[in-house]
Amino acid sequence: MANQSYKDQLNQSSDGQSQLQDRTTRYQNYINGQWLESSAGQYGQNRSPHNGELLGEFPASTAEDAKESIKAAKEAFPQWKKTSIQQRAVYLSKAAEILKSRAHEIGRDLSSEEGKTIAEGIGETMRAASILEFYAGEARQAVGQVIPSVNASTMIYTKRIPLGPVGLITSWNFPIAIPTWKMAPALIYGNTVVIKPADLTPKSVYHLVNALHEAGLPKGVVNCVFGRGSIIGPELLQSPDIKAISFTGSNQVGETIKEQAIKTGKKVQLEMGGKNPLVVLKDADIEKAVYIAIKGAFISTGQKCTATSRIIVEEDVYEMFRDRLIERTKSLKLGNPLDAGTFMGPCVSKSQQDTVLTMVEEGRKEATLLYGGTVPEQEELAKGFYVQPAIFEITSQDARIAREEIFGPVVTLLKVTDYNEAVKAANDTLFGLSASVCTNNLSLAQQFVDDIEAGMVHINSETSGAEPQVPFGGVKSSSDGPREQGKTAVEFYTQVKTIYMDQL
Template identity: 50%
Template sequence: MQITNYINGQWLDPSGMECFQTINPHSKAILEQIGESTIDDMKAAIDAANAASEGWKHMPSPKRGHYLIEAAKWLADHLEEIAYDLTREIGKTIGEAKGEVNRSIQTLYYYAAEGLQPIGEVIPSSNENILIYTKREPIGPVGLITPWNFPIAIPTWKLAPALIYGNTVVLKPSEYAPKSAYYLMKALDHARIPAGVVNCVFGTQVDIGKTLVDSEKIKGISFTGSTEVGKIIGVQAASKGKKVQLEMGGKNAIVVLKDANLQKAVDSIITDAYSAAGQKCTAASRILIEAEVYNQVKNMLKERTEEIAIGDPHKEGTLLGPVATEKQYDLVQQKMENGKATMNLVIEKNIEMQEGYYIKPTIFETKDPVSEFIDQEIFGPVITLLEINNMNEAIKEVNRSKYGLSASIFTTNLENAQRFIQHVDVGMVHINTGTVFTELQAPFGGMKDSSYGPKEQGKEAIEFYTMSKTIYQSI
């Protein structure tokens, strides 16, 4: 399969003279040689989206939903193939890869159904001869910049609401996982979506993304990635008068109180810390444990970490595969070395010799909640334990982080659960469930350095992809 750009309904070779490679993180084998796109390719995609905007805007939303349904059917027919290649691209276990593809399918169906929902309201007037009502309209062509850790799910949950609400799209996916996004383009092409409504440009050059963000023809930018890059893009886009939606980093905490179901808490911590090799913005990273049960929980986590199945992500039963790229491997290893210099190492699980980018699942503990390590987003299979004395201290430590994406508490005390909900500064709160659990029909997003702008997913996605128009009609 040759991966090419999808521009104005056509599969076009990138115009650059060079190529970039994708690498299987399990075997380090070269997977694809892909042509480098240029600024000219991105400009062509932007022009196509702009030209198609007016016709797509005025197409009835139930008809727009038809294309999403047909694309979902195509993905479902090719689920096994897509999941297999997704695992090869980023090392996510095959079970998680299948789950991600299915999430994309369900997202398309969900937003197809949103095309049948009301998009305005009637407002009472003080004048009996005036009818006041509102309607929502698309903002226009939008640019979507997506990461490698959910290479088909995130493009889908940005693209699906953008389309159903009448916007055209230019997608710039991660260069580390282009094939997953390519499958999504194949699905929409199979659905015979009108030319120019969806466009996708592959490449590694920073200028490609900058061109997308700078273009006056692009009316909104939705970005998912690191906080550092997100802030740069946010300033750049806002200075051009665009709507901005940023989903960035996380340093998510799980609180375990002494009255908790400890087995349930430990099960969730293991899943939240080690699934996808910890490469989720919602992954559990800080584990805050009440003093009375601290040693018990620590020992349970240590024992469970020793039991983790590590290795070939295509094998059923593997929990922990490699991190996605050599760059990510080097970053996590460096951060772990810094952790060893400043904290107590509880366990660094020995693993059989692996050729790929495998990080040993690791648990640290510290008594210093303000250390640099506990403030950093690691984005690997690493957690840090911190002993707390009471509920007030738990809330204080959760809120200490500059991030505010997700937090969880395990307790059987409803009063403590309600206090946690009211006082933690995060966008998603979990009671007796882990930090990574999300559903597509609910809003997704955080506070502080984790998110900026309207939230993603669910009905709240309409806030970013549309603008409200108020109508006063004499009757």
């Protein structure tokens, strides 16, 4: 194959895919309405975290590829801005229908590359379709105000105008939902897009972009450049033609993005870490509280910014809760995410598995490991990046595992004397994304809503989970900038223009 020309090696197609002679699927960037090879002709491998299976090859794009995508977004913006919001909605609705019609195929691909179960993969694909439908519906909602003037002959009103080309940098843990909840509001409000998907889960974003392509979206309105963030990111941050950056990922990277983006006058929206508490009060239904804890902590292998990572329990029910939690956790089935009976799949990568195992070892130095935290011994899981769910018992929140985001199936258990101590412990963190309380006391539930320092609060439900029609985001070090999702997304993707109209 080395003696053949590159084009001879490929059977080109119009949907961004091509086949190498060994039947490996190779995907292209999407720039200015076309599927294009990387300018350097280099590709990276996309592999399953379950068994290392090769799922495809994606471009290792260059700075030049990023510049071309920015140029395309800039050139497409004037016409897209003039396109009626109702027509923009048509494209989003069509893309939603395409995703729904292929939900099982896309969900399978998502699960194969990320490691979450097939049910979650299909569910996330349907969630992406719902997000597109929600923002298509926003085309029928008011996006401005009429404001009374002190002058009887003056009419004052506002309108929302798009920013221009925006850069989206997305994470691997919700590889189709997060790109959609950034892209859909950006598009409906008249912006053009350049997206840099996560290296570990590129195929999910390919499906989203391809759905928009098949829906007939005008060329240049959406551009997708696969590759390393260290190469693509600086181009988005430094280009004066990119007017805003929306990022989901680690705090360390987010703070660097914020610093660089502000220098060029960009709007910035950051969704970063969480160390989310579940508070279990003595009057709670213990069986339901255990169920909530397990779902919040171990679904998606704990790889959610909203995952439950700290469980704080009143002493009257602590031992009962602890013992039942361990018992239920032992029964969870780890395995191939594509198998229907699997509860928890692998970590997304070897690097992520190593991070989790390292934090488990750190936890052993400061806390009591009650269960798990090891690599499973089953032969069928030997090629994957699996970690048994880990439960630690701590006596102080000074423990590193109680303070740092692990992004894996690890929880800490802390016993407290009463509600006040529970809330104090829950708030003792740099993060403030999501929090939950299990209680049958309506007064304490309402008090918890007011006392807890978190952007999202759950009563008798898990810390994870968010519906597309409501705002998503946190306080403290968890988020920066306007909220994502729901009607509040308009705050980030538009700016306000005020008009004074007087009679002659």
